[in-house]
Amino acid sequence: MNPQGASRQDGGRRTAAVVLAVLGLLGAALVVFALTSQVGAPPEPPLRTNDPLADSGAVEPSDGGGAEPAGEESAEPSDEGSAEPSAVPSTAAAEPSQQPATAPPETPVAAPLPASEPTGLRIDAIGVDEQVFPIGLGQDGQLLAPRGERADLAAWFEGSPTPGETGPAVIEGHVTWGGVPSVFFELGALEPGDRIEVDRQDGSVATFEVYDAARYPKDEFPTVAVYGRTAGPELRLITCSGDLDEDEHHLDNTVISARLIEG
Known part of the structure; x- marks a missing residue:
């Protein structure tokens, strides 16, 4: 068997494998993009700012917008753009x-x-x-x-x-x-x-x-x-x-x- 021919065949297989892997990743990305595009943005009421009753030390509700965290246990609300909240007020x-x-x-x-x-x-x-x-x-x-x-x-x-x-x-x-x-x-x-x-x-x-x-x-x-x-x-x-x-x-x-x- 010709060593040079075998080498070319191995190189071709590796190239094909890389191409298939790239196409697979691209396909998965397109599926995710399509799904998220169909979901769209949730409806939102008007933004209310400078509220005299606002308190930056408040407890925030759960993080509803980030990636899914690991584990099955309950966890603390995320620090979505604000300081860590303190205890729930009485x-x-x-x-x-x-x-x-x-x-x-x-x-x-x-x-x-x-x-x-x-x-x-x-x-x-x-x-x-x-x-x-x-x-x-x-x-x-x-x-x-x-x-x-x-x-x-x-x-x-x-x-x-x-x-x-x-x-x-x-x-x-x-x-x-x-x-x-x-x-x-x-x-x-x-x-x-x-x-x-x-x-x-x-x-x-x-x-x-x-x-x-x-x-x-x-x-x-x-x-x-x-x-x-x-x-x-x-x-x-x-x-x-x-x-x-x-x-x-x-x-x-x-x-x-x-x-x-x-x-």
Whole structure:
């Protein structure tokens, strides 16, 4: 056998293998690009800045816009463009006068319900019908984020009132997870008057009506408006929003405020 011929054949095989590998990577990249292009950007409410109730030391909701982290454990919310948040403020510490930037309408509110943990969440206006699970704080006092098998579920902050009790029940969720839409991808499309239903462990359903939808820079997160004491039963839904920083983290938070109208 001619050594030079064998060498040329080996070189040809290597070249073909390299070409195939490059084409394979290019094809995968095109598939990812096509998928992300079809997803598009999530809807977002108007940006609200320079809010007098904003607090740069607030606890932020989970990171809904970055790449999927490794591991199945719950983890801390990401530092999407802001300083590390401190512990969740006590709802009892807030003054009654410190209300959200847009106050609830002057309409009758349903009577408070006894404590009962949420188990499900339905928002017909944006096609959400999902389970809810409780989530708490990490060892450093930061609010944990849905991860692993529960990443696409909504999470009720167990340090807040249960939905239907007096005070603001807080439920967070990702806008995207692993590069695809998650439970609160359409949250920013909610408008005043939209209804939110929360299934409760005791078999009852707490129905809320949206009265405010806003987007805040993470360094102006309105801590008191979200976690502070309220006169009646209210609900806060939170997700990430806005532009991405160099680490693919969202710079803003979307906050939906609603009050109990039936339970």
